[in-house]
Amino acid sequence: MANIKSAKKRILVAKKREERNKAAKSKVKTLVKKVEAASKAGDKAAASEALLAATSAIDKATSKGIYHKKTASRKVSRLNLLVNKID
Numbered sequence: 001m002a003n004i005k006s007a008k009k010r011i012l013v014a015k016k017r018e019e020r021n022k023a024a025k026s027k028v029k030t031l032v033k034k035v036e037a038a039s040k041a042g043d044k045a046a047a048s049e050a051l052l053a054a055t056s057a058i059d060k061a062t063s064k065g066i067y068h069k070k071t072a073s074r075k076v077s078r079l080n081l082l083v084n085k086i087d
Contacts, residue, residue, distance in 0.1 A: 024061045028075075031057050035079050044086045051083050 002008050031054035038047035055076050062072040 020064075021066050024057075024064065024066050028054065028057050028061055028067075032075070032079065035082065039082045039086055042086055044083070047083045047086055051079055054079055 002011060031050065035047055035050040035054050038050050058067065058072045058075055061067050062069060067075075
C-alpha cells in the first residue's frame, strides 16, 4: 500500500474508474447479445429495438472514453449489418 496521500488517492480513483468502465462494458456486451439473439431468431422488430439500445450504450461509453471512437464505430457497424441481414 502506498504511503503518500496523493498515491493513496490515485489508487482509489483508479479503482472507481475501473469499476465504472467494467460496468459500462458489461452493459454493452449484454445489449449486443440481445441484438444477436433477436437476429438469430429472425425477429426484425425486436432486433431493431435492441440495436437502438445497444447503439446508445456504445455511444455513451465512447463519450466517456471507455471505447475508442473507431472501436465503437466498428461495433455499431457490425450490429447494423447483422440486423439488416434479417429477412
